[in-house]
Amino acid sequence: MDNLRLLFDAPVLSVQLLLDGILIGAIFALAAYGMTLVWGVMNIINVAQGEMVMLGGYVAFYLYKKGIHPLFGVPVAAVLLFAIGWALYRLVIFRVVDKDLFISILATFGLSILIQQLANEFFGADVRTAESGFGTYTLFSGAVTVTQIKLIAFAVAILTGAVLLWFLRKSRMGQAIRATAQNARAARVMGIDTDRVYAWTFALNAAICGASGALVAMTWIVHPYLGLPYTIRSFMIVIIAGLGNVLAVFATALALGAAENFAGFIFGAEYQAAFIFGLLVVILVSRRVWLARERRYLA
Amino acid sequence: MMSTATGKTALALGSAALLLLYGAAGALAQKGGDEIVLGAAVSLTGKYSVNGKNTKDGYDIGIKRLNEMGGVKVSGKTYKLKVVYYDDESTPARGAQLAERLINQDGVKYVLGAYSSGLTKAIAPITEKYKVPHVEGNGAARELFTEGYKYLFAVLSTSDYYLRDAVNLAAEVAKEHGRDPKTMKIAMAFENDPFSLDVRAGIVEAANKQGMKIVIDDKLPPEINDMAATLTKVKAVKPDLLLVSGHEKGATLVVRQTAEMKVDVPIVATTHCDSAKIAENLSKLAEGVLCASQWDRKLSYKDKWFGSADDYAKAFEKEFKYPAPYQAAESTASVLVFADAFQRAGSLDPEKVRDAIAKTDIMTFFGPIKFDETGKNTAKPMVLYQVRGGDYKVVAPTQWAETKMVYPRKMSQ
Numbered sequence: 001m002d003n004l005r006l007l008f009d010a011p012v013l014s015v016q017l018l019l020d021g022i023l024i025g026a027i028f029a030l031a032a033y034g035m036t037l038v039w040g041v042m043n044i045i046n047v048a049q050g051e052m053v054m055l056g057g058y059v060a061f062y063l064y065k066k067g068i069h070p071l072f073g074v075p076v077a078a079v080l081l082f083a084i085g086w087a088l089y090r091l092v093i094f095r096v097v098d099k100d101l102f103i104s105i106l107a108t109f110g111l112s113i114l115i116q117q118l119a120n121e122f123f124g125a126d127v128r129t130a131e132s133g134f135g136t137y138t139l140f141s142g143a144v145t146v147t148q149i150k151l152i153a154f155a156v157a158i159l160t161g162a163v164l165l166w167f168l169r170k171s172r173m174g175q176a177i178r179a180t181a182q183n184a185r186a187a188r189v190m191g192i193d194t195d196r197v198y199a200w201t202f203a204l205n206a207a208i209c210g211a212s213g214a215l216v217a218m219t220w221i222v223h224p225y226l227g228l229p230y231t232i233r234s235f236m237i238v239i240i241a242g243l244g245n246v247l248a249v250f251a252t253a254l255a256l257g258a259a260e261n262f263a264g265f266i267f268g269a270e271y272q273a274a275f276i277f278g279l280l281v282v283i284l285v286s287r288r289v290w291l292a293r294e295r296r297y298l299a
Numbered sequence: 300m301m302s303t304a305t306g307k308t309a310l311a312l313g314s315a316a317l318l319l320l321y322g323a324a325g326a327l328a329q330k331g332g333d334e335i336v337l338g339a340a341v342s343l344t345g346k347y348s349v350n351g352k353n354t355k356d357g358y359d360i361g362i363k364r365l366n367e368m369g370g371v372k373v374s375g376k377t378y379k380l381k382v383v384y385y386d387d388e389s390t391p392a393r394g395a396q397l398a399e400r401l402i403n404q405d406g407v408k409y410v411l412g413a414y415s416s417g418l419t420k421a422i423a424p425i426t427e428k429y430k431v432p433h434v435e436g437n438g439a440a441r442e443l444f445t446e447g448y449k450y451l452f453a454v455l456s457t458s459d460y461y462l463r464d465a466v467n468l469a470a471e472v473a474k475e476h477g478r479d480p481k482t483m484k485i486a487m488a489f490e491n492d493p494f495s496l497d498v499r500a501g502i503v504e505a506a507n508k509q510g511m512k513i514v515i516d517d518k519l520p521p522e523i524n525d526m527a528a529t530l531t532k533v534k535a536v537k538p539d540l541l542l543v544s545g546h547e548k549g550a551t552l553v554v555r556q557t558a559e560m561k562v563d564v565p566i567v568a569t570t571h572c573d574s575a576k577i578a579e580n581l582s583k584l585a586e587g588v589l590c591a592s593q594w595d596r597k598l599s600y601k602d603k604w605f606g607s608a609d610d611y612a613k614a615f616e617k618e619f620k621y622p623a624p625y626q627a628a629e630s631t632a633s634v635l636v637f638a639d640a641f642q643r644a645g646s647l648d649p650e651k652v653r654d655a656i657a658k659t660d661i662m663t664f665f666g667p668i669k670f671d672e673t674g675k676n677t678a679k680p681m682v683l684y685q686v687r688g689g690d691y692k693v694v695a696p697t698q699w700a701e702t703k704m705v706y707p708r709k710m711s712q
Contacts, residue, residue: 006535013535020527117344125349127547127575129555136559143534145560220524221551225346229522264528270491270518272528 003266012143017261023150025257026157027219029250030212032234032241033164034205040243041181041201042097044104048088048112049234050227052206055115056081056213057222058123060130064217070130073214074156078207085206089199097198112227119224130217153215157250160208165246173200181244229273236280335371335378335647337637338385338407340397340422345389347414350574350626354414354437356619357630358382361638364604364614371638374645380638387413391421398425407431408649411633414626416440416458416494423451432653434636436629441497444673452656452674454632454665458494459501460681461591462542465568466505468589468683468695469540472566472706486515486538486564488529488553490545498544498570514538519545526552530562540566547575550590558584558710565707568683573691574624582689587708590684590691594625594665598682598699602663604635611664632665 007013031053038046059080060073092111096104134148168174179187180197188194212230216222237256241248256276263275339358342351362380365371370379383405387394394413401407402425410426412419412435419438423446426433433451439458443451470480485506489495499516506513514536517529523545530553533541541564543553550572557567558581568589572578577585596612605611611631615623636659641647644655660669666679683695685704694704 003532006532010535013531016531016534017528020531024525024527120345120348125346127551129551129580131581136561138561142561147559216524220555221548223548225522226524229524261528261531265532268517269488269523269526269529270520273520273522 016144021258021261022254025254026154028233029157029253031230032237032249034208035234036238038205047108050230051112051115052209053213053230054226056210057217060214060217061128064130074211077210077214081210082203082207085203089202127223132218149218334381336381337409338383338401339411340385340387340394340413342389342414343386347389350414353624353626354630357627361631361634371641391417394418395421398422402429434633436633440493444675454676455593455629456681458497461498463501463505470509481510483511484514484538485540486533487542488517491518495544534562543569546571550575554585578686585686588686592682594628595682605664608664628665
């Protein structure tokens with residue numbers, strides 16, 4: 001527990017870990033927004049979530065290669081991935097949308113492998129980065145560092161969340177999406193083209209993932225096998241935050257990012273993921289207990 | 300109706316052609332003719348596809364050069380060389396399966412190694428079972444040579460040697476600066492895979508010998524995408540050395556994140572930075588980082604096949620349009636070992652070839668090759684580079700070095 005003592009000896013380290021955790025949490029939040037949407041509206045757990053993040057990363061990387069600032073990758077990746085998401089819906093997803101959850105998991109799992117291998121084939125297995133050229137702010141006379149790109153990612157996450165909320169509440173399509181989520185059959189009776197709603201939802205999800213991927217490539221690295229951790233994290237975030245709740249997703253993602261960073265520091269990087277999954281189990285069990293008690297009051 | 304009929308014919312024709320091909324390959328190998336056929340499973344798809352291609356290109360250029368020089372002479376008769384390849388898809392199970400196929404169906408009697416320790420580990424028991432000589436240049440795990448394999452030979456330094464010299468170099472430099480190496484502190488982080496854990500074992504041995512203290516010893520998960528937690532710790536305890544092994548991902552992350560988080564450690568060393576292209580891609584951020592490598596074109600090794608290391612690199616670049624990575628150089632060296640052994644054995648009998656390989660003692664563009672009784676090449680040292688101004692400069696082993704290491708590392712601001 002030397003590491004724990006280190007934290008008490010130098011409290012400024014906690015500031016670093018907390019800051020880093022919250023800022024990377026924002027990137028997880030982006031990937032999770034889409035998952036909560038697709039899961040809530042279409043009842044599909046998209047296992048290919050991380051692969052869309054990866055594709056977004058490559059968009060930023062190739063722009064950077066062409067001499068364009070990778071930050072433009074954020075909107076460009078969103079647009080491109082929107083199209084890819086739409087195409088994937090028309091090709092594959094529409095076939096599994098009303099089916100058993102298990103079928104859709106299998107289908108998206110297949111997609112994730114396919115996309116991974118195609119990326120490996122076309123982009124190569126090399127590890128790439130998109131250099132944003134942004135600097136680093138230092139606080140507490142150099143003891144704490146904050147990279148500008150992470151701040152930008154944080155801002156993008158908040159902005160995207162806000163736009164998404166506005167879109168779902170105010171726009172015609174957003175309302176249709178919410179109506180479909182509540183009751184697809186009733187929505188159809190009311191004249192909503194649910195097929196179109198599903199296509200929009202899935203494409204929107206892909207677009208948000210693409211934007212987060214561009215940020216990932218600028219903050220860390222991108223390679224064809226990047227996806228899985230992002231899929232798993234978004235899955236966890238959605239499980240804790242609940243379906244369709246954008247604000248809860250954001251808060252959970254930040255908490256998860258911070259928890260992960262502290263766990264990595266205290267227990268060593270090898271237990272970082274294990275700790276998070278342990279936490280998930282504890283949260284799910286305690287929530288069940290809590291809900292059961294609540295139900296007893298109601299009865 | 301028409302279309303199904305043609306479909307069936309096409310299918311029949313296709314399978315007939317395929318059968319014919321298999322038959323031909325088998326017959327060729329068995330008959331021998333004027334050709335010696337070697338076999339290799341390499342990763343052309345999957346996660347090792349980049350390094351798998353390097354491996355194959357390395358074999359190809361070696362074979363091409365030997366054939367251009369007239370082939371190999373075995374007891375008065377000249378033979379050309381040829382390699383049968385299969386794609387192992389970067390999975391050990393597939394590699395083992397293909398090794399069986401090469402030996403049993405294609406009649407291959409000599410095997411060139413696959414890429415990575417994992418695949419070599421899967422293939423070695425097969426070549427051992429059929430008593431087929433297996434020379435490899437891309438499986439560096441130490442445990443490959445603790446199993447008592449008789450037919451497996453490696454031309455490269457095993458993985459526990461990768462960063463050993465970084466520790467020794469640090470001790471050397473410390474003494475020059477009037478510091479006792481025993482006061483030095485090491486922080487290290489390794490991916491949790493057999494290769495990196497071997498690298499770690501080598502460092503631990505070297506650190507114990509030098510009396511250095513290991514203050515951080517993190518294991519990175521294979522899906523590592525962020526080293527912030529580990530580096531925060533490093534920043535807090537201020538070690539004298541930071542050693543990292545996590546393939547291309549680890550190398551890229553440590554360079555990028557030490558720069559961003561301003562983690563200023565006097566010596567930072569990592570594996571895989573040449574394949575991660577850190578000097579090219581992250582030139583300023585990578586300034587002063589030490590990199591472990593099996594080989595470099597600037598070394599003064601020479602042989603009768605390619606000339607100097609630099610001549611090899613030029614020939615390779617001309618052929619394949621990219622600079623020769625060490626993964627290719629060690630593959631080419633494996634081919635040279637076979638060629639040399641065929642000539643000395645004076646026979647194509649696998650048993651005699653095996654014994655000739657065991658007695659190998661040659662100088663190649665890749666470095667000296669001489670196997671110990673476990674089959675690993677102990678004659679060749681590892682190389683350490685330092686990244687300087689977007690280029691790699693050899694700083695160790697000191698007798699081959701281009702220049703002295705800059706110590707402490709000067710990070711770009």
